[in-house]
Amino acid sequence: MDLTLYFFPGACSRVTMTALEGTGVRYRDRLVNIRADEQKSADYARVNPKGKVPALAIDGRIMTENVAILVFLDRLFPTAGLLPHDSDPVSDIAPLSDLLWCSSTLHPAMRQIRAPDKYTVGDPADVKADGMRKFAAECARIAAGVDGRWWYGERWSIVDVYLFWLCNVAQKGGFPLADYPAITDHAARVRQLAPLQRALERERAGAEAHGLTDIVY
Ligand SMILES: N[C@@H](CCC(=O)N[C@@H](CS)C(=O)NCC(=O)O)C(=O)O
The missing domain is CATH 1.20.1050.10 (Glutathione S-transferase Yfyf (Class Pi); Chain A, domain 2)
Structure with missing residues (x-):
């Protein structure tokens, strides 16, 4: 499965990224520069017309909304323990x-x-x-x-x-x-x-690559 997370360092996509890290799955990430209003660009509108992060591309299909993505990842990787389950x-x-x-x-x-x-x-x-x-x-x-x-x-x-x-x-x-x-x-x-620390590292790497030096973690 090919996964790409659209994110911005410090945004609510941090939660989704931590979930992805918690599953251990391999995924690509793509920083959407909210500071430069990239989320409102025509290019990003083709990814997520809502103009928000996170968005997760799954084999080219887009899923939006943190809650939906978190529940999806929990279902896809039930042994990762992202959420508890009960027979009731x-x-x-x-x-x-x-x-x-x-x-x-x-x-x-x-x-x-x-x-x-x-x-x-x-x-x-x-x-x-x-x-x-x-x-x-x-x-x-x-x-x-x-x-x-x-x-x-x-x-x-x-x-x-x-x-x-x-x-x-x-x-x-x-x-x-x-x-x-x-x-x-x-x-x-x-x-x-550990999954949060890995997500923060990934956010930092993305921020650095985009010259975003003043993100507070
Ligand atoms: N209901 C959405 C909210 C997403 C959201 O508000 N994302 C913010 C970052 S935390 C965003 O993309 N803001 C850019 C903007 O509003 O222009 C979710 O939970 O995924």
Whole structure:
């Protein structure tokens, strides 16, 4: 199977790249320079008309949306343990609920913090304050779920990496993550995961090749 991941260093494609690294599969990567608006180019529109990363090309067919790609990789590589499974159908769907919470609730709140100007033509300060409130409202749940444990208990899953990425970017946007020691402790553990470290190395190599020297990891 021929796989190519379209990504940008530090973007939510980091979660997908970590999942790919977790499976051990060979794949190509292609940096889409969001700083230069390459995601809006006609060339990239032929790859992903939504103008976003990540996108995964699978034998020339394109799959978009983090959650879809993560579930696809989990199904394709069931022994990689990206997500937990259960013989009870209700429990088995719980990780999908968590991934959708990450992409549809946490990601937009975090983006209001990190890039409030993208949400308004007026004063971004109110948008940012609203994002701060929304993200803080979710942090008690995140902190309780990762306090001295992985999100699903004894083994890490891709949900841990998604939560790490969301909290890390919120912090870069000024969110006071240090108020949640359980989350910062979890972040330190996630940073040690070999698949994430490999993804960061790959991001760094791509950034360097494109002369992007100020990416914060
Ligand atoms: N719902 C999409 C969101 C993807 C997304 O927002 N990607 C951002 C990077 S984190 C992006 O490509 N932004 C470029 C832009 O909005 O122009 C997913 O979860 O895959």
